[in-house]
Amino acid sequence: PVLVVDFGAQYAQLIARRVREASVYSEIVPSTVSADEVLARRPAAIILSGGPSSVYADGAPPVDPALLAAGVPVFGICYGFQAMAQALGGRVDRTGRREYGSTRLTVTEPGSPLLQDLPGELDVWMSHGDAVARAPEGFTVTARTPDTPIAAFEDVDRRLAGVQYHPEVVHSTGGQRVLERFLHDVAGIPPAWTPGRILDEQVRLVRERIGDERVICGLSGGVDSAVAAALVQRAVGDQLTCVFVDHGLLREGEREQVEQDFVAATGVRLVTVDARERFLSALAGVTDPETKRKIIGREFIRVFEQAAAEVSAAARTDSPDGAGVRFLVQGTLYPDVVESGGGTGTATIKSHHNVGGLPEDLTFELVEPLRTLFKDEVRLLGAELGLPAAIIRRHPFPGPGLGIRIIGEVTADRLATLRAADLVVRQEMTAAGVDDQVWQCPVVLLADVRSVGVQGDGRSYGHPVVLRPVTSEDAMTADWSRLPYDLLARISNRITGEVPEINRVVLDITSKPPGTIEWE
Numbered sequence: 001p002v003l004v005v006d007f008g009a010q011y012a013q014l015i016a017r018r019v020r021e022a023s024v025y026s027e028i029v030p031s032t033v034s035a036d037e038v039l040a041r042r043p044a045a046i047i048l049s050g051g052p053s054s055v056y057a058d059g060a061p062p063v064d065p066a067l068l069a070a071g072v073p074v075f076g077i078c079y080g081f082q083a084m085a086q087a088l089g090g091r092v093d094r095t096g097r098r099e100y101g102s103t104r105l106t107v108t109e110p111g112s113p114l115l116q117d118l119p120g121e122l123d124v125w126m127s128h129g130d131a132v133a134r135a136p137e138g139f140t141v142t143a144r145t146p147d148t149p150i151a152a153f154e155d156v157d158r159r160l161a162g163v164q165y166h167p168e169v170v171h172s173t174g175g176q177r178v179l180e181r182f183l184h185d186v187a188g189i190p191p192a193w194t195p196g197r198i199l200d201e202q203v204r205l206v207r208e209r210i211g212d213e214r215v216i217c218g219l220s221g222g223v224d225s226a227v228a229a230a231l232v233q234r235a236v237g238d239q240l241t242c243v244f245v246d247h248g249l250l251r252e253g254e255r256e257q258v259e260q261d262f263v264a265a266t267g268v269r270l271v272t273v274d275a276r277e278r279f280l281s282a283l284a285g286v287t288d289p290e291t292k293r294k295i296i297g298r299e300f301i302r303v304f305e306q307a308a309a310e311v312s313a314a315a316r317t318d319s320p321d322g323a324g325v326r327f328l329v330q331g332t333l334y335p336d337v338v339e340s341g342g343g344t345g346t347a348t349i350k351s352h353h354n355v356g357g358l359p360e361d362l363t364f365e366l367v368e369p370l371r372t373l374f375k376d377e378v379r380l381l382g383a384e385l386g387l388p389a390a391i392i393r394r395h396p397f398p399g400p401g402l403g404i405r406i407i408g409e410v411t412a413d414r415l416a417t418l419r420a421a422d423l424v425v426r427q428e429m430t431a432a433g434v435d436d437q438v439w440q441c442p443v444v445l446l447a448d449v450r451s452v453g454v455q456g457d458g459r460s461y462g463h464p465v466v467l468r469p470v471t472s473e474d475a476m477t478a479d480w481s482r483l484p485y486d487l488l489a490r491i492s493n494r495i496t497g498e499v500p501e502i503n504r505v506v507l508d509i510t511s512k513p514p515g516t517i518e519w520e
């Protein structure tokens with residue numbers, strides 16, 4: 001793999017993703033891992049990420065010169081660039097100035113292997129205080145900015161290079177090109193990490209792991225569980241049973257999408273549990289958001305466990321050796337693994353409690369075929385597996401579903417109202433071609449609020465719905481989407497015309513933070 005050494009900036013994941021987008025497999029390692037351990041993993045190249053504001057800061061993690069002397073190609077970014085300079089005998093100065101945001105970069109060595117086919121001047125994204133004042137011996141300085149005379153350098157013979165700016169962010173023109181030139185040309189790594197290969201490899205691993213045992217998978221209607229299930233189905237066929245819990249908090253058409261489209265595309269054996277009544281009665285009279293979440297989470301686990309026990313019992317009667325279900329498939333993705341510290345030793349613990357998840361004391365052994373993958377790759381894999389576009393491109397949807405998008409008590413009537421409004425929003429967004437610009441667009445029913453309006457020939461006293469379209473890279477932060485006014489107008493006209501209970505449509509223009517994406 002290409003190893004991205006994480007110096008604690010939020011950019012390491014983004015760098016790892018960009019490397020994968022260059023069709024090269026990458027993983028993240030914390031900077032506390034020793035040079036020996038890093039090299040023992042036989043990296044094809046190493047990328048040193050951005051990190052603390054200063055190499056002089058207390059506890060600033062150094063780069064072990066051994067890492068740079070092993071003959072492995074190394075690319076330093078921002079802090080990684082400075083730490084590399086320092087480790088190789090260059091000089092880093094505290095300038096007392098901060099260069100932050102978009103800056104004009106001038107390429108001073110147009111023949112540089114890294115920068116050669118870029119324009120001579122380009123806008124790049126900077127965020128640093130210190131600066132490299134003298135490049136280490138053997139290095140050629142290849143670019144500067146008005147404030148930073150040494151903004152990029154390279155030592156082609158030793159295959160070491162770095163840039164002061166952040167090529168991994170979209171605001172840096174040609175950033176991806178620079179990473180690709182480093183990976184493909186300087187480090188000589190072929191762009192071989194393709195969806196077809198990922199699929200073959202994961203199918204093989206799953207087959208090895210599961211052997212001829214039975215396996216079960218919970219489907220939520222979302223991309224991750226669908227792709228994980230389809231992949232396991234490809235690997236072990238009917239040894240897999242999928243369980244889909246209809247908790248009644250789904251959107252219009254989602255149950256059919258799983259029961260018909262997904263099954264048709266994969267041939268998966270599916271058990272649907274209709275638990276709509278059970279969830280509705282458990283939620284009766286409840287308005288507090290956290291209580292709702294707890295109830296939905298608790299009921300979900302009970303229903304799933306019961307279904308799993310039944311599938312297991314059936315497997316026991318079926319199979320010659322009386323074995324039940326041994327494995328459970330989960331659609332865990334690489335960002336969850338990194339964030340929960342799994343496998344990489346990073347300390348951050350994911351704080352977002354995943355309602356709709358399963359308890360940790362399940363008696364199954366976990367199979368997580370997407371554990372090394374980013375979301376974009378999961379979508380590519382879904383396409384490779386022939387899943388319907390509607391599933392692959394589905395926006396994130398919370399486990400507790402519409403239950404946390406009705407502000408107030410959840411009832412069957414209110415669910416029907418919200419479902420109708422939500423359907424209009426999704427139809428119009430798709431028709432306008434904006435699905436790919438929007439991370440997700442919750443539609444929220446303010447069920448305890450009423451306002452006066454005129455609808456048809458008389459006074460109305462109905463409820464508002466809130467549109468919450470957001471853009472985001474990872475749901476940790478978000479901005480509200482600037483959807484076209486004519487699209488918003490169409491949505492508003494249709495909802496107030498087609499859903500009698502709703503007489504007002506409002507737009508949420510709060511970023512996250514301070515707002516969260518969901519309202520509850």
Ligand code: XMP
Pocket residue numbers: 353354355356396397398399400440475476512515516517518519
């Ligand atoms: P917030 O509202 O915290 O949401 O900004 C961030 C992202 O997480 C989704 N979300 C959930 N997903 N179970 C999930 O699987 C949950 O309980 C849950 N709550 C929020 C939300 O839709 C957004 O994408």
